[in-house]
Amino acid sequence: MKKKLGAGTALYPMPVTLVGATVNGKPNYLTIAHVGIMDHARVSLSMGKSHYTNDGIRENGTFSVNIAPERLVKETDYCGLVSGRKADKARLFDTFYGELETAPMIEGCPINMECRLMQTVDMPKHDVFIGEVVQAYCDEECFEGDVVDFSKVHPILFAMYDRSYFKLGERFAPAWNVGKELMT
Amino acid sequence: MKKKLGAGTALYPMPVTLVGATVNGKPNYLTIAHVGIMDHARVSLSMGKSHYTNDGIRENGTFSVNIAPERLVKETDYCGLVSGRKADKARLFDTFYGELETAPMIEGCPINMECRLMQTVDMPKHDVFIGEVVQAYCDEECFEGDVVDFSKVHPILFAMYDRSYFKLGERFAPAWNVGKELMT
Numbered sequence: 016m017k018k019k020l021g022a023g024t025a026l027y028p029m030p031v032t033l034v035g036a037t038v039n040g041k042p043n044y045l046t047i048a049h050v051g052i053m054d055h056a057r058v059s060l061s062m063g064k065s066h067y068t069n070d071g072i073r074e075n076g077t078f079s080v081n082i083a084p085e086r087l088v089k090e091t092d093y094c095g096l097v098s099g100r101k102a103d104k105a106r107l108f109d110t111f112y113g114e115l116e117t118a119p120m121i122e123g124c125p126i127n128m129e130c131r132l133m134q135t136v137d138m139p140k141h142d143v144f145i146g147e148v149v150q151a152y153c154d155e156e157c158f159e160g161d162v163v164d165f166s167k168v169h170p171i172l173f174a175m176y177d178r179s180y181f182k183l184g185e186r187f188a189p190a191w192n193v194g195k196e197l198m199t
Numbered sequence: 200m201k202k203k204l205g206a207g208t209a210l211y212p213m214p215v216t217l218v219g220a221t222v223n224g225k226p227n228y229l230t231i232a233h234v235g236i237m238d239h240a241r242v243s244l245s246m247g248k249s250h251y252t253n254d255g256i257r258e259n260g261t262f263s264v265n266i267a268p269e270r271l272v273k274e275t276d277y278c279g280l281v282s283g284r285k286a287d288k289a290r291l292f293d294t295f296y297g298e299l300e301t302a303p304m305i306e307g308c309p310i311n312m313e314c315r316l317m318q319t320v321d322m323p324k325h326d327v328f329i330g331e332v333v334q335a336y337c338d339e340e341c342f343e344g345d346v347v348d349f350s351k352v353h354p355i356l357f358a359m360y361d362r363s364y365f366k367l368g369e370r371f372a373p374a375w376n377v378g379k380e381l382m383t
Contacts, residue, residue, distance in 0.1 A: 017295075017311070018342065020335035025310050026234060026242050026264060028214060028349055028356070028367060050210060051235010051243050054325040058210045059235050059243065080210060085371070092378030107381075111201075126209045127201070136320060136329070141238040145320070151204035158202065163360040165212055172212070172356070172367065176347035178375060182368030183212060183356065187269070190362045194276030197291070 028172035028181055033094055034060055035079035035110075035119040038071030042105040042119035046095030048173040050080070053145055057133060060144045067099040069142050075117035076132040078146060081124035085169040088180060113150050120152070125168045127152040212356035212365055217278055218244055219263035219294075219303040222255030226289040226303035230279030232357035234264070237329055241317060244328045251283040253326050259301035260316040262330055265308035269353040272364055297334050304336070309352045311336045 031048045045068045049061035058080055062069055072078045083091040090107045097104065109122035113129045120127040130146030137143075157167040165183060172181040215232045229252045233245035242264055246253055256262045267275040274291045281288065293306035297313045304311040314330030321327075341351040349367060356365040 016339040017306075017336040018339055020310075020337050020347070022332055022334060023239050024236050024242050024332055025312055025335040025337065025347070026214065026216070026236055026266070028354060029236060030210065030212060032210070049236040049238070051237070052208050052210055052213060052233040052245055053235070053243070053320065053327050054233070054245050054322040055207050057322065058208050059237070061236055061238050082210070088372050089378050089381055092372070092374060092376065093381040094378070096375060096378050097382060122201075126204075128209055134320070136237065136318070138238040138241065143237050148206055148208055150206060151209040152201040153204050153209065155200040155202055159361070163204070163209070163358075165358040165361065165363070165365065170212060173374060174347075174349040177343070177349065177370070178373060179349070179370045180372040180374055180377070181349065181370050184366030184368035186361070186363045186365050188272045188276070188364040190276060190357060190364055191280060192276065192362075193364070194273050194278070194280050197273055197277040198281060 027174040031083045031091055031171040031173045033081040033083050033091060033121055033124060034068060035081060036068045036071040037075050037117040037119065038068055038099055042110050043068055043071065043099040044094050044104050046091055057145055057147050058130065061141045062144065063141055072132060072144055077115045077118040078130050078144065079118040079120045080128045080130060081121040082126040082168060083171045084125050085171060085182060087123055088171055091171060115149060125154045125157050211358040215267045215275055215355040215357045217265040217267050217275060217305055217308060218252060219265060220252045220255040221259050221301040221303060222252055222283055226294050227252055227255065227283040228278050228288050228292065230275055241329055241331050242314065245325045246328065247325055256316060256328055261299045261302040262314050262328065263302040263304045264312045264314060265305045266310040266352060267355045268309050269355055269366060271307055272355055275355060299333060309338045309341050
């Protein structure tokens, strides 16, 4: 039996990210799980229009997306509870920079993407920032040979309904492969 | 040590969905994991411009997003391997409809969203369809009390790098809560 959930997104779980930006000349980080992939080179962030970070992204035309790992769950949650207007959240992390001078990234996050703002999609209460990934980074320890192994990334996954963070579970099937047996 | 991954998205894992549309008068399903949340009422799908389904979405202005569960991993993978031009993929599923007559949904998927096309963002090789969720549905068995419990949904998660499907792991922390102890 199907039950109606109403007219809202049920597209979960989503990876929890820490979005980095330079705001008023300083690095700031904000927790965002309403993210997306626009194509192989571009990502999107849905950010409530009242957030402190939005002006910094617009001003500099840059931001970063850092995949939050399990071990930083408290810091990650905190960065969604407190505004950069009121607290210096960057003090919690070691910041590094890549090619873009205004896209601070978090050393302790296993995967980082520095992005150039490409387009903003205007939603009623949200700015959706679309960024082109200029360079992505991954901790050496998360590789298996030449390939990133997500079971070593230990991302945090978010579901809105039960307001919970989940771990990533086991790898259980190869993509573009396990369905081949139905091709008859 | 950080290693460079190049100029591409590393925003994984993402939930694997089966996108439903009416194409040439018939229901069709396509596997898409490059999805996103635009705001609380809207979702996005990044679909290569050559896909068979894109014309159906444009023609009818509707589509569905169905969260693929572990038990349908073979069918889900198959729907990403074979085009609707060549095979009737809807035969694999029991289809149902909600309020929109041209947004077929999959009974066997625990969560379904019927969407009205709102906007299309043009990427070089992809149409990004933004849809407003008209109604979302969830299997009764996936509730814990009045709330959807994602550990009962058993979604499939996708990471591009190792071309793998993952399970969802355990719930390990409450959102908007676990970081409170850093608020001092």
